[in-house]
Amino acid sequence: MNRALRGASRSPADASRRTPVYDLIFDSQNSLGKAARMTDKPDEKKVTPRSQDFAAWYNDLILRAELADYSPVRGCIVFRPDGFAIWEALRDELDRRIKKTGARNAYFPLFIPQSFLHKEAQHVEGFAPEVAVVTHGGGKELEEPLIVRPTSETIINHMFAQWIHSHRDLPLMINQWCNVVRWEMRTRIFLRTTEFLWQEGHTAHAMRAEAEAETLTMLEVYRKFAEEILAIPIVAGRKSAAERFPGAEETYTIEGLMGDGRALQCGTSHFLGQNFARAFEIRFLDEKNELVHPWQTSWGVSTRLLGAIIMTHGDDQGLRLPPAVASTQVVIVPIWRKADEGERVVTAARSILLALENAGIRARLDERDGVTPGFKFNDWEMRGVPLRVEIGPRDVASGEVVLARRDIPGPAGKSKAAMNEVAVRATALLSEIQKNMLVQARAAMDANTHPVMSYDQLRTQMEGEGGGGFADVYWCGNPVCETKIREETRATCRAIPLNQSHPPGKCVVCGEPASERALFAKAY
RNA sequence: CGGGGUGUAGCUCAGCCUGGUAGAGCACUACGUUCGGGACGUAGGAGUCGCAGGUUCAAAUCCUGUCACCCCGACCA
Numbered sequence: 001m002n003r004a005l006r007g008a009s010r011s012p013a014d015a016s017r018r019t020p021v022y023d024l025i026f027d028s029q030n031s032l033g034k035a036a037r038m039t040d041k042p043d044e045k046k047v048t049p050r051s052q053d054f055a056a057w058y059n060d061l062i063l064r065a066e067l068a069d070y071s072p073v074r075g076c077i078v079f080r081p082d083g084f085a086i087w088e089a090l091r092d093e094l095d096r097r098i099k100k101t102g103a104r105n106a107y108f109p110l111f112i113p114q115s116f117l118h119k120e121a122q123h124v125e126g127f128a129p130e131v132a133v134v135t136h137g138g139g140k141e142l143e144e145p146l147i148v149r150p151t152s153e154t155i156i157n158h159m160f161a162q163w164i165h166s167h168r169d170l171p172l173m174i175n176q177w178c179n180v181v182r183w184e185m186r187t188r189i190f191l192r193t194t195e196f197l198w199q200e201g202h203t204a205h206a207m208r209a210e211a212e213a214e215t216l217t218m219l220e221v222y223r224k225f226a227e228e229i230l231a232i233p234i235v236a237g238r239k240s241a242a243e244r245f246p247g248a249e250e251t252y253t254i255e256g257l258m259g260d261g262r263a264l265q266c267g268t269s270h271f272l273g274q275n276f277a278r279a280f281e282i283r284f285l286d287e288k289n290e291l292v293h294p295w296q297t298s299w300g301v302s303t304r305l306l307g308a309i310i311m312t313h314g315d316d317q318g319l320r321l322p323p324a325v326a327s328t329q330v331v332i333v334p335i336w337r338k339a340d341e342g343e344r345v346v347t348a349a350r351s352i353l354l355a356l357e358n359a360g361i362r363a364r365l366d367e368r369d370g371v372t373p374g375f376k377f378n379d380w381e382m383r384g385v386p387l388r389v390e391i392g393p394r395d396v397a398s399g400e401v402v403l404a405r406r407d408i409p410g411p412a413g414k415s416k417a418a419m420n421e422v423a424v425r426a427t428a429l430l431s432e433i434q435k436n437m438l439v440q441a442r443a444a445m446d447a448n449t450h451p452v453m454s455y456d457q458l459r460t461q462m463e464g465e466g467g468g469g470f471a472d473v474y475w476c477g478n479p480v481c482e483t484k485i486r487e488e489t490r491a492t493c494r495a496i497p498l499n500q501s502h503p504p505g506k507c508v509v510c511g512e513p514a515s516e517r518a519l520f521a522k523a524y
Numbered sequence: 525c526g527g528g529g530u531g532u533a534g535c536u537c538a539g540c541c542u543g544g545u546a547g548a549g550c551a552c553u554a555c556g557u558u559c560g561g562g563a564c565g566u567a568g569g570a571g572u573c574g575c576a577g578g579u580u581c582a583a584a585u586c587c588u589g590u591c592a593c594c595c596c597g598a599c600c601a
Binding site: 045046074126129130182184185186191192243245265268304333335336337371372373374375376377378379381390392393394395402523524 | 558559560561562563593598599600601
């Protein structure tokens with residue numbers, strides 16, 4: 001995404017530096033943020049305000065916080081250390097939770113024989129257009145082209161066929177962390193990139209009910225993980241047939257709602273039935289000595305979650321990271337003028353750093369020379385560090401420090417703590433911040449979720465650019481009604497929430513009886 | 525694939541119409557003064573003007589070709 005992803009993203013300064021005339025005449029095709037940009041004074045230090053141009057804000061944050069950078073390859077990004085650290089933290093925690101369910105990690109090849117893709121009809125239909133194909137190797141044309149995995153369903157099932165012979169081999173539960181490639185026409189940093197990192201779990205079970213249960217177990221693992229670790233509120237639900245994974249019998253989603261009112265699928269869990277088992281001839285002898293196909297699931301989350309974190313929590317000051325995934329949880333900013341002050345302040349700051357580290361906190365002392373404390377405050381806020389310790393000569397004298405919370409901006413988020421209690425206070429605050437971020441995000445989601453009783457109301461809600469939040473509607477389940485909504489409002493069915501307890505109603509489109517409610521929204 | 529647009533310093537752009545020694549802001553380097561919410565001064569480094577050909581005494585500038593990229597549409601997790 002050299003320019004591809006860069007497109008929407010001008011640096012804040014440059015966006016506003018351009019003259020109004022330029023914007024009106026030449027930028028008229030770019031629907032976002034024209035009007036606001038015109039009135040803005042150039043301010044190179046600030047990021048494009050979120051309310052002004054969400055897409056530009058999003059890109060500004062990623063670049064300024066140094067999470068990722070564009071690469072020379074279209075659609076591909078570089079994960080910089082601060083961005084990759086979030087992925088690592090997230091991955092380590094999720095990996096623990098996946099293993100707890102009984103799955104084990106393995107690794108399958110990047111390359112897959114092209115013919116494998118063709119074995120499952122829906123699967124090939126779904127993925128063929130976005131697959132990268134390797135035709136040459138070692139200077140010669142290959143007998144059979146290899147595809148670069150867009151997902152590993154096929155090759156894993158090929159192996160499953162060799163490994164599964166008896167019901168005693170089941171359940172077989174495999175997970176792999178890897179990269180996949182999908183040749184998307186339009187990419188967006190973290191949300192849809194040509195190559196991305198993910199985790200894909202694949203399981204095979206003797207009984208249909210077991211596989212169905214596994215699908216929902218993993219959905220719940222994802223939901224809890226997203227809410228507890230990423231502080232992203234989730235709607236767990238079923239996908240409509242149109243939104244289903246190619247080859248799946250049922251697809252479930254953990255759906256999030258981003259700061260601009262657009263929905264984002266944060267993870268999926270599929271019940272595959274016996275589709276792949278048939279296609280790849282996976283069979284086993286059951287207890288009755290009959291040769292039967294196993295029932296399967298697959299489930300995954302990707303680096304898209306980084307985008308979800310940014311778009312759920314970020315503000316005009318920059319990133320806001322949930323403490324659980326922040327590579328720096330606490331930053332200490334020393335403040336001083338004269339050399340003798342500096343000596344005392346830095347000495348005190350170092351002992352605080354040690355105390356924090358001993359308490360198991362990922363802490364860091366910003367000893368940079370040549371930038372002012374004010375700059376450091378802003379810099380670490382941009383990078384999303386959840387908690388800041390400010391320590392100056394006055395604090396050293398009084399034996400106190402200032403603690404500033406990232407989740408509560410301004411003076412309201414500042415408090416004082418005795419120097420010998422900093423680690424204890426920081427530990428408590430980090431856990432409070434983690435919880436509070438979920439509370440804040442859930443409030444935003446609730447405020448953007450509207451029960452909608454009429455089709456006109458639905459249209460009104462989805463009018464204009466950007467998202468319109470979730471529309472909570474009765475839907476009869478007919479794809480015709482779904483298509484009508486999509487074509488006329490650009491909103492799609494994001495989820496049919498689980499465990500509904502609504503009385504039957506009437507479809508918001510056709511008025512026919514509807515037993516379930518569904519959430520529609522414009523999506524990423 | 526259709527429509528629109530852009531290639532000049534790391535980034536964003538001016539210069540092109542009317543040919544004559546390559547510019548600005550930000551970023552970067554050094555030094556000094558600064559430092560409780562984004563400091564300032566001075567000096568400095570940095571560009572085969574996307575590429576190829578043509579016109580000309582002379583091309584970033586004019587002409588022809590070509591390549592790349594961006595936006596909108598179509599398609600799609």
